[in-house]
Amino acid sequence: MDATVLFDLSYGVYVVTTWDEGRAVGCIANSVMQITASPMTIAVSMNKDNYTYDCLKRADKFAISILAEQSKPRIIGAFGFKSAADPKVEKFAEVDQRLVNNLPAVADSCGVITCRLIDSHDCGTHTIFIGEVTGAERFSNATPMTYSYYHRVIKGKSPKNAPTYQPGK
Numbered sequence: 001m002d003a004t005v006l007f008d009l010s011y012g013v014y015v016v017t018t019w020d021e022g023r024a025v026g027c028i029a030n031s032v033m034q035i036t037a038s039p040m041t042i043a044v045s046m047n048k049d050n051y052t053y054d055c056l057k058r059a060d061k062f063a064i065s066i067l068a069e070q071s072k073p074r075i076i077g078a079f080g081f082k083s084a085a086d087p088k089v090e091k092f093a094e095v096d097q098r099l100v101n102n103l104p105a106v107a108d109s110c111g112v113i114t115c116r117l118i119d120s121h122d123c124g125t126h127t128i129f130i131g132e133v134t135g136a137e138r139f140s141n142a143t144p145m146t147y148s149y150y151h152r153v154i155k156g157k158s159p160k161n162a163p164t165y166q167p168g169k
């Protein structure tokens, strides 16, 4: 099997956010996709070792901020390589926040989609969370960052908890 072919699947780079008892939390996810148009639903695959997973299990809503090619690299550093399981880690302390439909969103992004959590599916190491879209707001007309751009141009790595992770690649 040539598993590198899976790297040819296309994704964007997103920040999935929610509340943890009044604290804004979240993490980077590439595994976001629209599932249906009517009602409008979105799915995200979340690793059970991520603190965001624990928060989504308790949450009734979440938001997806769509990162742009020009979004500051420190957003990925904070949300993709640190864990809010450490109570001292406040990811939004270094990233500008915007409130949309009473959910925290990343201001330096193309925009945000807010969702009401309606379902989840256990997939072993990950759970797929499904949300019905409750709102969407555009922050800029910047070019959305693709996962391929993240790897090829930014030379970014995928940590172990990303569903697309392949050891040594």
Ligand SMILES: Cc1cc2nc3c(=O)[nH]c(=O)nc-3n(C[C@H](O)[C@H](O)[C@H](O)COP(=O)(O)O)c2cc1C
Pocket (backbone or CB within 6 Å): 013, 026, 027, 028, 029, 030, 031, 032, 045, 046, 047, 048, 049, 050, 051, 052, 053, 076, 079, 080, 081, 082, 083, 084, 085, 150, 156, 157, 158, 159, 161, 162, 163
């Ligand atoms: C480019 C990139 C893509 C990622 N995609 C996912 C993903 O789709 N699902 C996931 O569960 N984790 C993904 N991750 C990993 C989480 O963002 C990372 O484990 C984060 O530190 C978890 O933070 P938390 O413990 O505060 O939730 C990705 C990370 C990066 C850098």
